[in-house]
Amino acid sequence: MAKTEVIKFRDFMDGTWKQPKSKQADVKKVRDTLVKSGVLIPLAFSTAAQAHAAESIKTVASTAIAGTTLQLLAHALDPVTQIFVALSLPIASIVLIGGCYFFMFGQSERAWTTLQNAGLGYILIQLSPLFLKVLEQVGKSI
Known part of the structure; x- marks a missing residue:
């Protein structure tokens, strides 16, 4: 008898269910990075000494957001x-x-x-x- 695979609704809608497990882990890392950078960006703008760190965080966040958004739109x-x-x-x-x-x-x-x-x-x-x-x-x- 064949096994039935249960797919979470969220995974089905964002298309990650058909990606390999390593790719799913990458998507989760990007999401975690976005959350962390969303918390760290206001702290980075608090002092002038951390301005360079804030720019690098902004660049990483914008690149991750652009890639994730493009992937979501392409597979919607x-x-x-x-x-x-x-x-x-x-x-x-x-x-x-x-x-x-x-x-x-x-x-x-x-x-x-x-x-x-x-x-x-x-x-x-x-x-x-x-x-x-x-x-x-x-x-x-x-």
């Missing part, structure tokens, strides 16, 4: 994409069966169009996560 719609990919096979099957009925009723031109559109739609939906990853990589390289 991953659950929706996964639902579409999961539903594409049953829907394509129903449309293909409908196309076969068009053959039975003597409308072969409409049947071929329906079968072709169902097959092409299924393939494009299955490849949509790949397209999104390519777009993400292009965005990172710019």
